[in-house]
Amino acid sequence: MMSNKFKILCLLFLIAIIITAIINLNTGFLSLNVQDFFMSSENNQIAEIRVNRVLVMLLAGISIPTSGFLMQEYFQNPLAGPDILGITSVASLSVAFYIFFSYNILLPEFLQNSFLSLSAIGGSLLLMLVLLSMSNKFQDKSYLIIFGFLVSAFAGAIVSLLQFYAENQSLKNYILWSFGANNMVTRNQIYVLSILVLIGLFICFKTIKPLIGNSLGTSYAQSLGVNLNQLKLLIIVASSLLSASITAFLGPILFIGIIVPHFCRLVYNPAKLWQQWILNMFLGMLMMLLFSIVAEKTHVPLNVISSIFGIPVILMMLLKQNKV
Template identity: 90%
Template sequence: MSNKFKILCLILIIAIVLTAVINLNTGFISLQIQDFFQDSTNSQIAEIRVNRVLVMFLAGISIPTSGFLMQEYFQNPLAGPDILGITSVASLSVAFYIFFSHDILIPEFLQNSFLSLAAIGGSLLLMLVLLSMSNKFQDKSYLIIFGFLVSAFAGAIVSLLQLYAENQSLKNYILWSFGANNMVSRNQVYVLTVLVIIGLFICFKSIKPLIGNSLGSSYAQSLGVNLHQLKLLIIVASSLLSASVTAFLGPILFIGIIVPHFCRLIYNPAKLWQQWILNMFLGVFIMLFFSIIAEKTQIPLNVISSVFGIPVILLMLLKQNKA
């Protein structure tokens, strides 16, 4: 590893530690150190803040990794779980679950699992459709247009469901769509951790074939890369990572696009192993930073990510147009 990469990692680790500490001390009530380790009047508030930091850590790892995998596979810097419609379809699946599951008796400890399964199932279905369409489109940029159409269609169905939903179901969906990171329980953190670990393991198996794929499909096959297997790995890993976070935190938009973009700006984009590590470190820092802003301003997390992400993507488009 180069000295530049080590320095970047060290800076990001220090930034992550600082933002995590600030997160633990951000809220309406000031906490003492013993509140995090002993039973006290504020120990429940301390647990909520710890859960908030943990879920931001997991989201910061998952969403940029999903975007990184898709951008490298499609060779398109605008590819991502939200642009290609994965986040929208995951949101639609969650909407169906929230609006129609109130008539079904589901044990409380299984409700979170079904919520994540709904989001992951919807995103997997869309990824299968996207990859089948990629074989028909010679220009993969058409997939971006297809993703926008899917997002618009999913949004229209969600709006229709909201129109006829009961008041409590509608309230639950709106609260979920705001990205309320303070509402995530410890059991949900455990479920999300398991899903993220599985997704990261699949990503680990995908990096080496992706390096060969970046040199061209013919050259990749000559190196022994199984392109069909690589496609399946990308489907499962990207969908699992993005949809699991969407299930518990709501749609966190544009992070999967801008974080890989920043990482390519600060370090050699050809070194995929290092790029993946930088994506995770930078993603965790950005999510923790956004969490601080959300707590200070009481603005929903997905609104903050959109306000930050839209200008960055616009600048990316202008830069590509000039090139």
């Protein structure tokens, strides 16, 4: 049974999401009327861009916090996330390789989108496999965060090297992608992204019940019949799909996968993982829509806004943990 507090939280988040989505649709250089979104007019294309912007922010708000939530619950570390552990950096490196080395290859748009997402997912899957193999060797899983920082630094160095030798157009394409330009995502890209996100969410659904057992300890989980190796594989695939697919189309949106699960644990019982997952998706959508409004108003790139907001929050989390 869902508690009244949980129902009220969901209702408040839903109302706030609808309001911020409407504000998003009305944010831009031109003022649009309702008919521009539903009937043929000279501003139809602008209306479509704004609708696409809202849709992709909703998908990002669902995906990145879910990925962070899965990793934090599995590693039992509130600082685990797709960017801290280097998954976002490796996905960015894979996309950089694709952008810089496929510039002269002519492909249909749909295939370009597919290869872009596949390159990001492939890179993040590879890193997740390495991370999980390392987790068996480290007694203290906090060492994985140090390992993730090292991986991020290495990936950043390789990207810088690629940028140094890249052609002008390839470099421009990569920089535009890395800014997190949510206005550039097309409807076809949203279709591809939606499929990847739905697959990731379905796998996530399969992991919640085993994660509840895993949170009570390895021995207890095994006594309940939890297949820990299968759980590990599902966490790898779901986290990589959800974080890398968004990274492929929107660029590296940092720290959201860490701070949204943290806020959700503050407002509701952390032990109730099903409710935590739902709250993560609601709060994630709200936060991404708010960031989108700020990005449109200030013309500051989306990933810069997420970093400006996320870094102080993570610093406060570290200070709070140190006091405890």
